[in-house]
Amino acid sequence: MKTSYKAKLKRALFRLYLFTVMGLFIPLVLIGNCLIIHFTFHDYLRLLSVLSYSLGSVILLFFHKRFKKALFAFSLVSALLLLWFICIPASNDRNWDPAVAQLPKITYDENLIHIEKFRHFEYTPNETKEKYRSQTFDIDQLVGTDLIISYWDNYRTIGHTFVSFRFKDGQNIAISLEVRKQELESYDPLRGMFKQYELIYLIGDERDLIPLRTKIRHEETFLYPMNLSVAHSKSFLKDILEAANKLNEKPQFYNSISRNCTTGMIEHLNKIRDFQIPLSQKIVLNGILDYYSYQLKGIPTDLPFDVLKRACYISETANQIPLDENFSLNLRQVINTRLEKERRKRNIHHPVETHSSN
Structure with missing residues (x-):
């Protein structure tokens, strides 16, 4: 037996x-x-x-x-x-598309951040003028961070996410982690899983990175204020800039799953002390990252999510506001006015939220 x-x-x-x-x-x-x-x-x-x-x-x-x-x-x-x-190595020596040909370089002088190759492209219907400048920011003037999501499909399940850091004087640093394409190369998500693209941090003016999405690519775009404390915003920004600077000496590959516009930024957030964003399918389907952020209280939660999303829709507004030095302030004034209007309807006093851990 x-x-x-x-x-x-x-x-x-x-x-x-x-x-x-x-x-x-x-x-x-x-x-x-x-x-x-x-x-x-x-x-x-x-x-x-x-x-x-x-x-x-x-x-x-x-x-x-x-x-x-x-x-x-x-x-x-x-x-x-x-x-x-x-063992296939990434490279900085390729025939790059002009839009991603220049890597930013960052240096520090106590509380001052100096950024070389700071993007401020100018767009017309028939031409893109690729412009860069050197710009200095005082990190002690940093006041907050915003999450920006743009969609190129009607389903809104997949999109592009990037962030922008606000300063007291109205300046901003918009940062987008993207594929560094070669000239005439197109992006394919499957190829992006097999070391076919290097990555780049586009660091520039909102007057460049936002109109690129809303006006040139005609994407539906939303801007949400994040519930990050000033201290956490500083840590977040410093970690991103450090990673961007390292690419000058040690290039890295973009990966459609593990190192993309969303997972890359979450990796930087998770380096903040006592800060952890749980893994979720909502990160892979990054078009619903705003709702996931809402669930985690990473963006304002005093309004219903659908109301918040409507108020933070910026495509039409961004295309109407003049692209002058007050562009970012005017854009946020419109968003804040909408949010306050919705709060008054509901008799809500908006508290100052800060996301410290999860």
Whole structure:
């Protein structure tokens, strides 16, 4: 009786092993490595290499007399291919698209932040003037942070997120983590998972980064004041600037999942002491990041979310306000007026919220 039980258990474990190896491990490794070959090998080697690897693996695994030896050989080749992929270095030496050709450089002088290659592009219907300047900010004048989300689809499940830091004198630093595309290159989310794009922090004026979304790309854009304390805003800004500066010496790859416009910024936020944003599918579907921020009390919560979202819609307003030195102040004045109007309707006294931890 004991022998029969052991035999059944052994048979069940062997079947589980076969299912795991044949049903999960081998297909996932095959697909993953074929994608690595497809996206990273040169054009004239791509198809031949994919066919050689996939057909060779199938023949080895299904026709070799000793399956364990065949599995070991398949795993070894696949591991070497994966190791080669991991070791592919990022580069700053490519034929960059002019919009992302310049990396910002940041230096400090006590409380002053000096930014070289600070963007202030100018846009007309037929032309983009790529302009940069050197600009200095006093971090002690920092008063807050805003979350900006823009959408290019009607579903609003996927969008682009970036942040802007407000200063007492009306200046701002808008920062967007983006794909650093080469000239004539287009973005593909699947390619973005296989080291096909470097990343860049675009650091510039709101009169550049906001009209780029609202006026040139015609995206639906929302600007939310974040419930970050001044101290947390300073830590957030410093960590982003440090990462942006390091790219001058040590470039990094953009990744559609793990290092994109949203996850990258959350990584910086989570470096703030006692501050942690939980992982969620709402981060992957970053078009609903504003609602997730609302649930976490990272943006104002005294109004219903749908009311807050309507009040923070800025596309039409940003396209109407003159792009002068008062652009940012005027834009926020419109948002604040809408919010106060909605609060008065509901007899709500708006408290000053600060997000310290979660």
